[in-house]
Amino acid sequence: MPSEPPASRARREFLRRSLVAAPALGLFGGAAALGGAHAAAPATAYAPRYFTTAEWAFVQAAVDRLIPADAEGPGALELGVAEFLDRQMDDAYGRGELWYMQGPFHPEAAPTLGYQLRFTPRELYRAGIKAVDDWCGRQHGKPFAELAPDQRDEVLRQLEGGAIELDGVPAKAFFAQLLTNTKEGYFADPMYGGNKGMGSWKMIGFPGARADFMDWSEQPGKPYPLGPVSIKGARA
Amino acid sequence: MKRMPPVDAVIVGFGWTGAIMGMELAEAGLKVLALERGEYRDTSPDFSYPGIVDELAYGIRGMLFQPLARETVTIRHGVNETAVPYRQYGSFLFGNNVGGAGVHWNGQHYRPSPEDLEFASHVRQRYGAKFTPPDMQIQDYGVGYAELEPYLEKFEYLCGTSGRAGNLGGRIQEGGNPFEGPRARDYPNPPMADTYGAQLFADAARERGLHPFPQPSSNASRPYTNPLGVRLGPCNFCGFCERFGCYMYSKAAPQTTILPVLMRRPNFQLRTRSHVLKVNLDAGGRRATGVTYVDAQGEQVEQPAELVIVAAFQMHNVRLMLLSGIGKPYDPASGTGVIGRNYAYQMMSSIAAFYDPDTAINPFIGAGAGGTQIVDDFNSDHFDHGPHGFVGGAYLFGGQTGGRPIQQLAVPPGTPAWGAAWKRAAKQSYLHTTFVGTHGSVMAYRDRYLDLDPTYRDAFGQPLLRITFDWHDNEYRMTRFVTDRAQEVVDAMKPRQSSQTVRQPGDHYDIRQYQTTHTTGGVIMGSDPSTSALNRYLQSWDVPNVFVTGASAFPQNLGYNPTGLIGGLTYWAARAIRETYLKHPGPLVQA
Structure with a gap:
């Protein structure tokens, strides 16, 4: 991995710690005003509705490493993915209302038979975050959010590979849920709270909600010239 | 129980x-009622x-x-296992509301090959009765x-299908599917x-002596x-087709x-x-008297009808x-009985072709079906299966239906699933x-x-449907053969790199991965009441x-x-009802 400029790292760390320290005060706008090469448009203040202070610190620290900011483009934290996650937790999806949740549950079933845990998404986050923070407390003497970036990466890698045994939660299942939702928030329309300023769409070249290529369908191989629009009509 | 005035025909789903049958039977002058468990949905405002x-x-x-929270299916790989619920969407997607899966399909509109319809006879005649394993029930x-x-x-004329004929009255047409x-x-x-991806595919396929044509x-x-x-x-190639309703009509x-x-x-x-909870039968069990359904208020209602069309999803x-x-x-165990017999699925593989930055694929320019090129040389019995030891086949397709980034963005093999390296690969790919x-x-197999299911129930307390399914050797061999042919085309497309997703012998059916919604069988058609x-x-x-429409009628996939x-x-059955059954209600074929 290429190293990132120190200034960028310092800015991001400030951003994250500000939010960790005082989630309800909405320092995001002030922090973003610091600017820097990859700063997103100023995000509005956001106070989490579902996550507790400790959980909010965790999700910010986690999404910041799952999709970090660097010279290639914006990271998940500055695009508001933590806000996206919190809003999803408070939605029908987070409450498990889109899933069949009748028992009996057979978590021991073959993985190829699909998700068989009794946790709804919001319950999986609650149990998973607590279990990871407990594990980090035992291993490092502090919660996940207070670990250095490379330590957080190492914990995430171990969760991904199932190398950590968590209390009451399968590590791989929790990690898979977190990564899936993080990418959703990064790439979904900005109206869900993530992908602020259509930052991820600009980075990859997706025109968003344009959804009309009548003129370009007969010009194969020619780069598409227009930037993205959002469902609510914003342009970038 | 509340009892509604009788109708001539009731359609379930x-x-x-259901819409085709509704139109055909209404044209025949019947009093027709369709029962749909979902809501009314239309292009405007619902898909606008x-x-x-x-x-x-x-x-x-x-x-x-369909909201799985209210009703799903259960799944197991073998007859001695305990099935577990399909709790989240993965492998296949059930429709919901008016239009059903006909709203969120791609529009990939094919005919069967002639031999597909008489598959058992054809295979026996060409390859002999011992060519297929004894537990294969084609x-x-x-x-x-x-x-x-x-x-x-x-x-096709109802749908306005767009395509190029390959065989008009026996004359092979340049640029169409010569195998149809x-x-x-x-x-x-x-x-x-x-689309550009489809052009690259078709050019390479032609170079290899294959017969590409535009997907119908x-x-x-x-x-x-x-x-x-x-x-x-x-x-207009909006790129939001399968899984979406069409805002462009x-x-x-x-x-x-x-x-309309x-x-x-x-x-x-x-x-x-x-x-609908069930089709009601008379005391002898040989005649349907109508259906019982739960209405919007949760009340059970009896709906008498002379004719019952079961027209829900397979x-x-x-x-x-x-x-x-x-x-x-x-x-x-005995191989007898007919309802639930010959459930089948489809076997897919895919190859991502990664190009350098000077090749502008523009993946977001896509249609559900149009703009894709197809090679049908290795499908059905379009080639001699004798040396290969399997029956059936696949079409190859090149192109993409859209570039929706959550679902349709691919990164090269070996890329980590997250972190700076993943993000860089996503941006570059x-x-x-x-x-x-x-x-x-x-x-189909025994x-x-x-x-x-003996355990799990839906929101109305009725047992869920249980699927017992896993792959067999014939399909592993089929997918290896056709994927090798696809890889040869991809190599001729000269991408910088490619990556293959193919099911290997021994891989179990994985309910987590979307594969296809083309589930078939269970209420199959045929000429022998002991096997259909x-x-x-x-x-x-x-x-x-009682008539039953849909892919539940396919004897194998x-x-x-x-x-x-x-x-x-469905049109074939509707014609038989209109021209024969309504004049003399009773069996159209003597068992």
């Missing part, structure tokens, strides 16, 4: 086949721009799909291509323009007025082809939010037959990657079937005033998308 181009809501959370449909052809055509059965007429509309697409290539007088508009769906006419018929009525048809006690349930895939058949639930007119052998055949079979 109001997707593609820009709300519909929301990948998270429709593509990922599945707002147009069968004939009981209806041949020549008799079905006018009805396949009727459905003869057509009386060309497609109603010319093919759509090819029920995404209209130009303004079109169908025989009912309903108008479709040209597709381009994708054929009941809403864009039939409903049918809903105005005075002898037709649709009742939404009406969940899985739901099988379940309703089991819950109603029509036909003997299939028993895998997105605009410069296209796909080639294979879309393959799955045969130990693959559907029945009622329906006769060649989709009429129940056991209860002759073919390598094509099923909707073209589903529509054709």
Whole structure:
């Protein structure tokens, strides 16, 4: 991995710690005003509705490493993915209302038979975050959010590979849920709270909600010239 | 129980086949009632721009799909295992509401190959009875291509299908599919323009001596007025097709082809939010008296009818037959019984082709079906299977249906799933990657079937349907063979790099990965009541005033998308009802 400029790292760390320290005060706008090469448009203040202070610190620290900011483009934290996650937790999806949740549950079933845990998404986050923070407390003497970036990466890698045994939660299942939702928030329309300023769409070249290529369908191989629009009509 | 006034025909489920049957029976002058458990949905306002181009809501959370929280299926790999619920969407996607899966399909509109319809006879005749394993239960449909052809055509003209004929009355046409059965007429509309990925694929396929042609697409290539007088508009390659409703009135769906006419018929009525619990039978069990459903208020209602059309999705048809006690349930131990018999699926593989930054694929320019190129050289029995030791096959396809980033962004093999390296790969790959895939058949087997789950129930307390399914050797061999052919084409496309996803021998069926919604069988058609639930007119052998439409009738699965055949079979059955059954109600074929 290429190293990132120190200034960028310092800015991001400030951003994250500000939010960790005082989630309800909405320092995001002030922090973003610091600017820097990859700063997103100023995000509005956001106070989490579902996550507790400790959980909010965790999700910010986690999404910041799952999709970090660097010279290639914006990271998940500055695009508001933590806000996206919190809003999803408070939605029908987070409450498990889109899933069949009748028992009996057979978590021991073959993985190829699909998700068989009794946790709804919001319950999986609650149990998973607590279990990871407990594990980090035992291993490092502090919660996940207070670990250095490379330590957080190492914990995430171990969760991904199932190398950590968590209390009451399968590590791989929790990690898979977190990564899936993080990418959703990064790439979904900005109206869900993530992908602020259509930052991820600009980075990859997706025109968003344009959804009309009548003129370009007969010009194969020619780069598409227009930037993205959002469902609510914003342009970038 | 509340009892409604009787109707001539009641239709259970109001997707593609329910709408076709509704129109046909209303035209015959019957008093027709369709019962749909979902809500009314129409292009405007439900699928209108820009709300519909929301990948998270429709593509990922599945707002147009049946809510699994209320009803799902259970799944196990073998007859001695305990099945567990399909709790989240993965492998296949159930439709919901008016239009059903006909709203969120791609519009990939195929006919079967002639030999697909008499598959067992054809394989036996060409390769001998010992070519297939003893537990493979392939069968004939009981209806041949020549008799079905006018009805396949009727459905294409309803949908405004865009394509290029490969065989007009036996004369092979340049640029079409040379392996297809003869057509009386060309497609109603010319093919759509090819996307760049499809062009790269077709050029490489031609270079290798194969026969690429534009995918037949029920995404209209130009303004079109169908025989009912309903108008479709040209597709604009929006890239939000499968999993979405069409805001352009381009994708054929009941809403864009039939409903504007049918809903105005005075002898037709649709009742939404009406969940059918069972088909009611008389004391002798040989005649249906109507159905019982739960209405929007939760009250049970009896609906008497002279004729019952079971027209829900394939899985739901099988379940309703089991819950109603029509036909003997299939028993895998003895291989006897018919309801639930010959459940089958399809076997897919895909290859991502990664190009350098100077190749602008523009993946977001895509249609559900149009703009894709197809190679049919390795499907059905289009080649000699003798040396290969399997039956069936797949078509190869090149191109993409869209570039929705949550679901359709691919990164090169070896890329970590997250972190800076993943993000860099996503950025570098997105605009410069296209796909080639294979879309393959799955045969029917003695130990693959559907029945009622002993444990899990739906929101109304009725048992869920249980799937017992895993892959067999024939399909592993098929997918290896066709994927090798696809890889040869990809290599000739000269990408910088490619990566293959193919099911290896021993891999279990994985319910987590979307593969296809083309589930088939369980209420199959045929010519022998001991091995089929329906006769060649989709009429129940056991209860002759019950007809069952949809892919539940397929004896095994073919390598094509099923909707073209589903529509054709529905028109074929409707013709038999109109011209024969209504004059002399009773069995159309003597058992």
